Amino acid sequence: MKQKITLKHIARELDVSISTVSKALKNSEEIGRDTKDKIQAFARLYNYKPNNIAISLKNKRTRNIGVIIPDIVHHFFTTVFRGIEQFANTKGYNVIVCVSDESFDKEVINMEMLANGSIDGFIMALAGETQLKKDFNHLKEVTEQGIPLVLFDRVTDEVRCDKVIINDEAAAHQVVKKLIKAGRKRIALVTTEDYLNVSANRAEGYYRALKEHNLPIDEKLVLELPYQQESETLSKKFFEDNKMDAVLCVNEIFAVKCMGIAQKLGYRIPEDIAFVGFTDGILSHFANPGLTSVDQHGQIMGETAAQMLIEKIERDHENEVEEEIFETKIIAATLIERASTPKFL
Amino acid sequence: MKQKITLKHIARELDVSISTVSKALKNSEEIGRDTKDKIQAFARLYNYKPNNIAISLKNKRTRNIGVIIPDIVHHFFTTVFRGIEQFANTKGYNVIVCVSDESFDKEVINMEMLANGSIDGFIMALAGETQLKKDFNHLKEVTEQGIPLVLFDRVTDEVRCDKVIINDEAAAHQVVKKLIKAGRKRIALVTTEDYLNVSANRAEGYYRALKEHNLPIDEKLVLELPYQQESETLSKKFFEDNKMDAVLCVNEIFAVKCMGIAQKLGYRIPEDIAFVGFTDGILSHFANPGLTSVDQHGQIMGETAAQMLIEKIERDHENEVEEEIFETKIIAATLIERASTPKFL
DNA sequence: GCCACCTACGCAAACGGTTTCGTGTTAATA
DNA sequence: TATTAACACGAAACCGTTTGCGTAGGTGGC
Numbered sequence A, B: 001m002k003q004k005i006t007l008k009h010i011a012r013e014l015d016v017s018i019s020t021v022s023k024a025l026k027n028s029e030e031i032g033r034d035t036k037d038k039i040q041a042f043a044r045l046y047n048y049k050p051n052n053i054a055i056s057l058k059n060k061r062t063r064n065i066g067v068i069i070p071d072i073v074h075h076f077f078t079t080v081f082r083g084i085e086q087f088a089n090t091k092g093y094n095v096i097v098c099v100s101d102e103s104f105d106k107e108v109i110n111m112e113m114l115a116n117g118s119i120d121g122f123i124m125a126l127a128g129e130t131q132l133k134k135d136f137n138h139l140k141e142v143t144e145q146g147i148p149l150v151l152f153d154r155v156t157d158e159v160r161c162d163k164v165i166i167n168d169e170a171a172a173h174q175v176v177k178k179l180i181k182a183g184r185k186r187i188a189l190v191t192t193e194d195y196l197n198v199s200a201n202r203a204e205g206y207y208r209a210l211k212e213h214n215l216p217i218d219e220k221l222v223l224e225l226p227y228q229q230e231s232e233t234l235s236k237k238f239f240e241d242n243k244m245d246a247v248l249c250v251n252e253i254f255a256v257k258c259m260g261i262a263q264k265l266g267y268r269i270p271e272d273i274a275f276v277g278f279t280d281g282i283l284s285h286f287a288n289p290g291l292t293s294v295d296q297h298g299q300i301m302g303e304t305a306a307q308m309l310i311e312k313i314e315r316d317h318e319n320e321v322e323e324e325i326f327e328t329k330i331i332a333a334t335l336i337e338r339a340s341t342p343k344f345l
Numbered sequence C: 001g002c003c004a005c006c007t008a009c010g011c012a013a014a015c016g017g018t019t020t021c022g023t024g025t026t027a028a029t030a
Numbered sequence D: 001t002a003t004t005a006a007c008a009c010g011a012a013a014c015c016g017t018t019t020g021c022g023t024a025g026g027t028g029g030c
Helices: A008-012 A018-025 A033-045 A053-059 A077-090 A105-115 A128-133 A139-142 A168-181 A195-213 A234-239 A254-263 A282-286 A300-317 B009-014 B018-026 B033-045 B052-059 B075-090 B103-116 B130-131 B137-144 B169-183 B197-212 B233-242 B252-264 B283-285 B298-318
Strands: A064-069 A094-099 A121-124 A151-153 A160-166 A187-192 A222-225 A245-248 A273-279 A291-295 A328-331 A335-336 B064-069 B094-099 B121-124 B149-152 B162-166 B187-192 B222-225 B246-249 B275-277 B292-293 B328-331 B334-336
Touching: A008 A018, A008 A033, A018 A033, A053 B052, A064 A077, A064 A105, A064 A300, A077 A094, A077 A300, A077 B094, A094 A105, A094 B075, A105 A121, A105 A128, A105 A139, A121 A300, A128 B233, A139 A151, A160 A168, A160 A300, A160 B298, A168 A187, A168 A195, A168 A245, A168 A273, A168 A291, A168 A335, A187 A195, A187 A234, A187 A254, A222 A234, A234 A254, A245 A254, A254 A273, A282 B252, A282 B283, A300 A328, A328 B018, B009 B018, B009 B033, B018 B033, B064 B075, B064 B103, B064 B298, B075 B094, B075 B103, B075 B298, B094 B103, B103 B121, B103 B130, B121 B298, B137 B149, B149 B298, B162 B169, B162 B298, B169 B187, B169 B197, B169 B246, B169 B275, B169 B292, B169 B334, B187 B197, B187 B233, B187 B252, B222 B233, B233 B252, B246 B252, B252 B275, B252 B283, B298 B328
Parallel strands: A064 A094, A064 A121, A121 A151, A151 A160, A160 A328, A187 A222, A187 A245, A245 A273, A273 A291, B064 B094, B064 B121, B121 B149, B149 B162, B162 B328, B187 B222, B187 B246, B246 B275, B275 B292
Antiparallel strands: A094 B094, A291 A335, B292 B334
């Protein structure tokens, strides 16, 4: 087992000082041609690579970014992650991922672990529990320490930092409007408990569209399902008890489940009932019939977040102080039409 | 913006030496009660947390593990990742993820980036290109440097290290056997190009089962699809040109696609044709009909890999030298029966 | 009153680099 | 020949911690 070689080894071996080796390997003008050649050849031969940790300590930057997401087995978050990872990689950054598992405590612990020098900045989507609890002190502490933070998707107004979101309200509004124009009158909404900001926003868009077209708001047509739990019976009852001709779901899992139930109840899709979901993931694509859904452009969100974060990191590193300016970028969602809805105009 | 506080700050403020502060915070017996109390109180007040990077440098261990996978928007890999992350977290480790994107070069670059001190060990699944190219020098270099490595799922015999795999061959064999016992005679295999070891192993199980039951091996019933590319026409032609009564697919995407095609061609599932896929992911669960599939227990694989890696890391850190013993753990796959197959016995 | 021994702390090296600031040698210049 | 500038390199500080060892000061025993 050949040990990792260090500057000290090279210096000792070639009988020069450590600083000379360091400079030679950086091709500094200070060092003579011959010495440089000798050192560089030696370093190449023994495949010298500087120790990242030592450099991090010296430079007070790690070139790591910390990503904290509620779940990793989740199509949307993985696409965002892919965007982050890809962009970060082109800029020479690595990504440390922690999963909060929707838990406030895990989110706090993970942040604290990473905040002590392991990373140069955070990208995160809030855990459900955090949004429910509305306790953002861990985020505030981090930003007060001067660690850049970018929130995406699951954000909050209570923390001053950069954010990337999609126009949830507008997207839902547009979808419902299209359904109405296509002649649907009893449009249902299947959502999560509303502490999740995205669900709340989508619901608002839904209500606004109904109001604008003078359709009655029937709370019986709004189903709140527990997030990430099987609840076959609830949804079944919902479809048995209510008549409707269109359903907007805040995610694709709800949508596909509901389609299955509706089909069993003899509904034809999309003739009798139309379905639209959020998150254009693998399920929407392969569902039968294909599910019309709102593409949240996760990868672009990830790239955008990474870009904002890295720009801030590098700016902080250059200049000393500087007034903080925070941005919120809004990515426009796109409707992907498939067979679960009638042709829109 | 309150700067991160260091030992030096505390020392200066309380007019003691840095080492005294360090020892006091570790509750060392060397330091007097009063001094300890004073220092500890001060540290708590200013929320002192030691700098991870400095500790890493000192201890020559980062408590980071590097994970390199071919793709992150992929159900199986994310479940494995979840297992890794969960286990690592309980042991106080963080996870740095790099995505090779099935590219040999990216795999090499990522490994080299991380190998220079950023991580204590690797967990990885080989990129498709790496398996095709059969060039494993980057892996060998890393292991020769004494960095522990655990391969999972996409492994190779050419590198001596710990491995975690499922019994692909046996699982495929068992599935095909069950299909035969259920009376199926023309069983097709839909696979990827065979440089992927898992596909090759599954194909072997398929062939062995056919042979054992004296069924003819008809190469026309084996369809090789390009991995991760749309190829509607290829598969359509396959189903139009050949009669078959069961199909084993090496992943669930292929399976769901094929089911769709078969349904359009008028086949009834499972009466006329049965489908089985590998990877019991979200698609299998929500497909219509539900897809019988081989659960690869990704999360358990991840936990197992993380456990093996961390044990090795900590053993290396304790004892000095030690003969290397490498294990290959085999996780038993499980068949999840759903509506795409007739009831098995 | 002397020695020995704790107690309680500081010094300094070490981890592996980078970088500033000397400094000795040489050669060019006056 | 004395002065000086350029060149080539080394010493040392620094990033933040840890830790072995040295030591000042106080206490106790004889």
